[in-house]
Structure formats: structure tokens, C-alpha cells
Amino acid sequence: MNRLVTVAEMTLRELARRRGVLLLLLLMPLVFWLIRRDSHVGQSIRALLLGISWAVSTAALFATSAAREIEPRLRLAGYRPHHLYLGRMLGLWVLGLAVSVPFFLLTVFDTTNLRYAGIAVAMLCCVAVAAPFGMLIGALLPRELEGTLLLLTVVAMQMLLDPASSGAKLTPFWSSREIGTWAVDHTDDGYLTRGLLHGLVVTVLLTVTVAGVFAVRLRRRRHLHHVPLT
Amino acid sequence: MNADEWLRAFAAELHQRRVAVDAARHVVAEAATHLREGGGDPWLVFGPPPSYAAAIVESIGTTPGPRPGPVRLHARGITKRYGRRTVLRDASLTVRAGQIAAVVGANGCGKSTFLRICAGLVSPDAGEVSVSGRLGYCPQQGGTADFLLPDEHFVLVGAGQGVARGPARRAGRAAARHLGWDAEGDVLARHLSGGTRQKLNLTMSTLAEPDVLLLDEPYQGFDQGSYVNLWDQLIRLRDEGRAIVVVTHLLNQLDRVDVVLDLTTAQPGGRS
Known part of the structure; x- marks a missing residue:
């Protein structure tokens, strides 16, 4: 447990010291929200949720890429793969929640007649999915440029697809859009249930895939035999 | 002078x-x-x-040569290919406790690859490595985190061994002092000079008190004094019974090592 918390803490420390990154993390959802603010309130909230998802995914992508060199030596220093990826994910979840709080307050003070609990749950879904999603891209694509372009493609797809289409349900952040609709348009509880289920399934699937990729990358190689100390 | x-x-x-x-x-x-x-x-x-x-x-007088102890690292028949290019062919090396081995050779002859195979970070196409005891590895570059302080690196590595924060910090600072570096400052790793950053890299690899220490050109960016301190430290560790493998291209240091593996000629076995 101590190893996991230490990795989470160091992830947070590293990100907290990158002030430019923190500023952009806050700026991205804010810009998304501002652009859509004059249109239907639902549009601005959905844009805000997408902005948070994108910002946290990008932070996760870069944190994973930056840690690629140090992880093998941490593995030799006694860490198991799950300490490394779960610790980093934990740190990114905490960061995502910290980024979401001011935006949640923004919606509370700016807009009336919303299901605020729904907005909070949608933001939680964004953060829960975004951290493993960005980490998975960072783990699969060693170069940041390729990772960023893939992230851009997925988020653009998320933005352009009709949310009612079956293809939209395959996109990672569909859950927050569904819950956002429940919170903004006061639709039936089916939206909330579907959204929660989708968010949970996607988070678990992404986390398991991240675990698989890390387990392969940081595996003990067969050619190396540890013999007892004599 | x-x-x-x-x-x-x-x-x-x-x-x-x-x-x-x-x-x-x-x-x-x-x-x-x-x-x-x-x-x-x-x-x-x-x-x-x-x-x-x-x-x-x-x-x-001089110190008597240390009596080599039991075998700590035994790499045999290591072959590695990248595509059609064979970078290592049947390379072998045996290092005992209390010995320093040098892996030498021209650029691109597979020195770092050999070390990474010994560390278990890369799989060979053929061959096996046996390691007795704990393994420490110092990569040539990139083994540190840009936005962490030296103390935080020590805490991170220490936690891997279950060492508490205070002792990990103290152990890291003490190991850094052996290299002539005071690691107590609040300077992020990215702001350290190349040589000092390499000292941090090296300190991290010795922090867990490994029985087998693998160092990939650990002196990059070192000035003359730091270089002397490095060999001081390596000889001290050797005399404590550690097995050390150093990738080096500085041939003038070879008279201070016990075993040499020259990968230029791709000869099987180390020369003692």
C-alpha cells in the first residue's frame, strides 16, 4: 500500500510543479465551456465535460510517457507492475477531481434548474475514464506526438458522433454525455443508469487493459534466473 | 596544473x-x-x-587484491539480434562477489544491450542470466524524473524496498556524499547539471544496497574529481563484496577492474 501511495504522491508532485500544464488543464475545459455558453445550456455543459475528459486524458498520456524510462528501474527496486500503474492512476484521479471542482462550482453558480448531483457524477465519470484512457494510449504509443494525435482523433469523434447512434456508445466518454443529458434536460432515470453502467464498464475495461500492457512491458524475463544468495 | x-x-x-x-x-x-x-x-x-x-x-603498501567470493552474475551464450543485424553473439560473463567487471567495445557493439539483458529489461534471442542476490541498475540516461527533487527520488526508490522516508532520504544523501555531491538542496532533477544528474542516477542504483550492480557508462558529464570519487565508491562497494559490472569505453580505467568482456571481438567468455 505504501508503494502505491508513494507512486501516486510523486505523480501528483510532478504534475503540480508543471504550472503551465496545470494552467492548460484548467484552460481547456473553460474554453470549451465559454464557446458554447451562449447556446443551449446542455451544449455548454457537454462541452465542459468533454474538455475535462480531454484535459485529464492528456495529462495521463504525458505522465505515462514521462515515466516510461524510470519504471524499469523502479521495478528492479522492488515495485510490482500494479504498484506503478495503479499508483499513477490514483494520482491522476486525484488531480482530475481537483480540476473538476472549480468547474462544478462554475455550473452551480452560472446555471439554475440543473440536477447538480448528476453534473458531479458526470464529472466523476469523465475523470474515472480519462485517467486509464490516457495511460493506455501512453503505454501503447511510446511517442507523445502519436499519442496526442490518437487522443485528438478519439475526442473529435466523440464530439461529432450523434450520441443516439450505436457507434457513439463505443466511444469512451459516452457515459458523461448520457448523465449530462439526465442532469440538464431532466430526462428519465434510464439515462443515468445507462451512463453509470457505461462509465463503470469502460473504466474497468481500460484499467484491465492498462494492467495487461504494464504486466507485459514490465514482466520478469524468462532468461533471467534468480538464485539464492550464498 | x-x-x-x-x-x-x-x-x-x-x-x-x-x-x-x-x-x-x-x-x-x-x-x-x-x-x-x-x-x-x-x-x-x-x-x-x-x-x-x-x-x-x-x-x-597497497591493499591485497580482494578474494573473489561466490558467483553473483553468470551470463552465458547471450545472443541478440535486431532484425537481420546481430548485435551480440554468444557473449558470456561471470562476475563474483568482490569483483568489478568492465564491458568494453566500440560504439554500437551491444554493450548497453548486454547490460539491459543482464538486468532483465530486454530479452535475448538466446542465452541465460543467473543472478544471485539483489540487482541494481543505473541506465546511461533517463533514469530520473524531471520534476522531482533528489530527496523525492530517494523516497521513491526506498519505498520499493519498504524503507521509510526518513531513512531513505538519509541513505540517499550519504550515498551522494560518497560521490562528492550534497543532495540536500531543493533543486529539481531537470535543473541539475548533466554530471550531477548522473550522480543522482548512480545514487539511486546503489540505494537499495544491491548485491549485483550494473552501471551503463555512469560517469557521463563527470569532472575529474567526480570521476575519482566514482571509482572510490566502486572500489569501496567491491571491497564490501558487491559484484559490479561497468559499461565503459575509457580504456585507461581497465587496470582497476578484475574482469573484462570485450564485445568488439564478440568473443565468448570474459577475460580474467
Whole structure:
């Protein structure tokens, strides 16, 4: 447990010291929200949720890429793969929640007649999915440029697809859009249930895939035999 | 050559003649005190560093070569190909406790790949590696986190071994002092000079007190004094019974190692 918390803490420390990154993390959802603010309130909230998802995914992508060199030596220093990826994910979840709080307050003070609990749950879904999603891209694509372009493609797809289409349900952040609709348009509880289920399934699937990729990358190689100390 | 440079050259000569680390440190400190208090050109006061070091060796003797202990690292038949290109062919190396092995060879001959295979970070196409005890690895570059302080690196590595924060910090600072570096400052790793960053890299690899230490050109960016400190530290670790493998291209250091694996010729087995 101590190893996991230490990795989470160091992830947070590293990100907290990158002030430019923190500023952009806050700026991205804010810009998304501002652009859509004059249109239907639902549009601005959905844009805000997408902005948070994108910002946290990008932070996760870069944190994973930056840690690629140090992880093998941490593995030799006694860490198991799950300490490394779960610790980093934990740190990114905490960061995502910290980024979401001011935006949640923004919606509370700016807009009336919303299901605020729904907005909070949608933001939680964004953060829960975004951290493993960005980490998975960072783990699969060693170069940041390729990772960023893939992230851009997925988020653009998320933005352009009709949310009612079956293809939209395959996109990672569909859950927050569904819950956002429940919170903004006061639709039936089916939206909330579907959204929660989708968010949970996607988070678990992404986390398991991240675990698989890390387990392969940081595996003990067969050619190396540890013999007892004599 | 000023007094400091003379002292460094003198210290290096003592080490090359296998004068015990503590005795060499004491002699160098005495010479430094003499120069500071009496003044004068060290070349006139003591003569050339090699001659004075030879005189000291005559007087105090050298440490007997350490008796090698049990085998700690045994790599045999290591072959590695990248596509059609074979970078390692049937390379073997045996290192015992209390020995330093050097892996040498031209650029691109597979020195770093061999070390990464020994560390278990890369799989070979053929061959096996047996390691007895705990393994430490210092990569050539990129083994540190840009936005963490040195102390935080020590805490991170220490936590892997279940070491508490305070002891991990103290152990890291003490290991850094052996390399002539005071690691207590609040300077992010990315703001450290290349040589100091490499000292951090090296300190991290020794922090877990490994039985087998693998170092990939650990001296990059080091000045002369740091270089001497590095070999001081390696000899100290060797005398404590560690098995050390150093990838190096500085052939002048080879007389201070016990085993050499030259990958240029891709000969199987190490030369002792």
C-alpha cells in the first residue's frame, strides 16, 4: 500500500510543479465551456465535460510517457507492475477531481434548474475514464506526438458522433454525455443508469487493459534466473 | 596544473596503485593541508603525481587484491539480434562477489544491450542470466524524473524496498556524499547539471544496497574529481563484496577492474 501511495504522491508532485500544464488543464475545459455558453445550456455543459475528459486524458498520456524510462528501474527496486500503474492512476484521479471542482462550482453558480448531483457524477465519470484512457494510449504509443494525435482523433469523434447512434456508445466518454443529458434536460432515470453502467464498464475495461500492457512491458524475463544468495 | 588539479591527479595515481581507499584519502588530505599551510608549487614540493604516489606506495603498501567470493552474475551464450543485424553473439560473463567487471567495445557493439539483458529489461534471442542476490541498475540516461527533487527520488526508490522516508532520504544523501555531491538542496532533477544528474542516477542504483550492480557508462558529464570519487565508491562497494559490472569505453580505467568482456571481438567468455 505504501508503494502505491508513494507512486501516486510523486505523480501528483510532478504534475503540480508543471504550472503551465496545470494552467492548460484548467484552460481547456473553460474554453470549451465559454464557446458554447451562449447556446443551449446542455451544449455548454457537454462541452465542459468533454474538455475535462480531454484535459485529464492528456495529462495521463504525458505522465505515462514521462515515466516510461524510470519504471524499469523502479521495478528492479522492488515495485510490482500494479504498484506503478495503479499508483499513477490514483494520482491522476486525484488531480482530475481537483480540476473538476472549480468547474462544478462554475455550473452551480452560472446555471439554475440543473440536477447538480448528476453534473458531479458526470464529472466523476469523465475523470474515472480519462485517467486509464490516457495511460493506455501512453503505454501503447511510446511517442507523445502519436499519442496526442490518437487522443485528438478519439475526442473529435466523440464530439461529432450523434450520441443516439450505436457507434457513439463505443466511444469512451459516452457515459458523461448520457448523465449530462439526465442532469440538464431532466430526462428519465434510464439515462443515468445507462451512463453509470457505461462509465463503470469502460473504466474497468481500460484499467484491465492498462494492467495487461504494464504486466507485459514490465514482466520478469524468462532468461533471467534468480538464485539464492550464498 | 594548479594545486587542486595536482591533488586530483595524485589521488587518481594512488587509486590506480590500489592504495586502500581510506589510506589514500588520508594521504591526499595531508598533502592538501601541507600545500595550504606551507604554500608553494606542488610540483616543486612533492614532484610529479606519479612519482610521489609511487613513493607513498613504497611507504604504506597497497591493499591485497580482494578474494573473489561466490558467483553473483553468470551470463552465458547471450545472443541478440535486431532484425537481420546481430548485435551480440554468444557473449558470456561471470562476475563474483568482490569483483568489478568492465564491458568494453566500440560504439554500437551491444554493450548497453548486454547490460539491459543482464538486468532483465530486454530479452535475448538466446542465452541465460543467473543472478544471485539483489540487482541494481543505473541506465546511461533517463533514469530520473524531471520534476522531482533528489530527496523525492530517494523516497521513491526506498519505498520499493519498504524503507521509510526518513531513512531513505538519509541513505540517499550519504550515498551522494560518497560521490562528492550534497543532495540536500531543493533543486529539481531537470535543473541539475548533466554530471550531477548522473550522480543522482548512480545514487539511486546503489540505494537499495544491491548485491549485483550494473552501471551503463555512469560517469557521463563527470569532472575529474567526480570521476575519482566514482571509482572510490566502486572500489569501496567491491571491497564490501558487491559484484559490479561497468559499461565503459575509457580504456585507461581497465587496470582497476578484475574482469573484462570485450564485445568488439564478440568473443565468448570474459577475460580474467
